[in-house]
Amino acid sequence: MAEFMRGYIDRYTGSAKAGDFSWFAQRITGLCLILILIFHMFINHWGSLWPSAMMWFMMHAMFKKVFYVVFALFLVYHGMNGVFYVFDDYIRTAGWRTTLKLVFGITGVVYFWVAFIAIVP
């Protein structure tokens, strides 16, 4: 590799520098959130549109708990990942970027924990 290319190779090599998982997961969680939101509307607001047997299943406590924990998990992941993308795009100082990611990451974990203890008493 020519001398003028020095420093370029390190920037684009190493699996730790890939962003494929977060990119893919962002889209999958986004899609799931749309479906979950529609399902949430059926459970909580449009119940009369469903057959009673289905409604009983959906209103079952265990199902609802699992459903809303997954909802909260996807919501927090999607939101935090999106915020991390914004930091990567617009904050050029590595120190500030790491600090903000840490603060928002902890906020996300706390948010999920609050949601978890509210859903699963």
Place this chain on the structure above:
Amino acid sequence: MTLNVGDKVIFKVFRYNPEKDEAPYFQDYEVEIRRRGMMVLDGLNQIRWEQDGTLAYRRSCREGVCGSDGMNICGVNTTSCMAHIEDYNTTTLTIKPLPGFPVIKDLVVDFTDFFNKYFMVKPYLIERIPPPEKERLQSVEDRAKLDGLYECILCGCCSSSCPFYWSDKDYLGPSAMLNAARFVFDSRDDGKGERLDIVNNKHGVWRCHTVLNCITACPKELNPTKAIAMLQHEILKRKW
């Protein structure tokens, strides 16, 4: 707007000489329409040859092949030799250097980083087997897969129009990735894996947020966003 021979158009040109000027400024020049269908490059040549020999800009083939004269005309990146003065529907054209690149002088920008990123994706055929005695054969179908990828003239208009190329100095940019795709989808190439390893990076294909400016900017009407999506698809297919 129709411009007739003899009409005058104002070129408001970005000027900056880092050795003399404290800050960039715009200078107005009057360009005379001397024939129908004059290009912006013809206007710049008229200025340089007849009015102000200090104006700096790049040009070479003057027919959209060399990619030397990429610049920002009335807010849109394009090559000046492919831009008709009439098409801008105004009598005042604002001409600036490509955004996001360091200015060397006037409309001349530093392409070092742009070309290093281009070289980074290995824009050449990689073969694991000895070359054949005659040409490397390719079916008509395989050749057709390269349409829309091989025509890039490296003018820099696409990368320069991308907001993430401006904000992330490590972002490979649409041009480098279009050229990576040109070889990844070439049936004669054996370097697909190593190229995908390079673009599979948070400063590579995953930095593209489909702003689509690159499509608007490309004077050859290519679609770098689609090429990036094709690379993303290949990476995900390979991994999962």
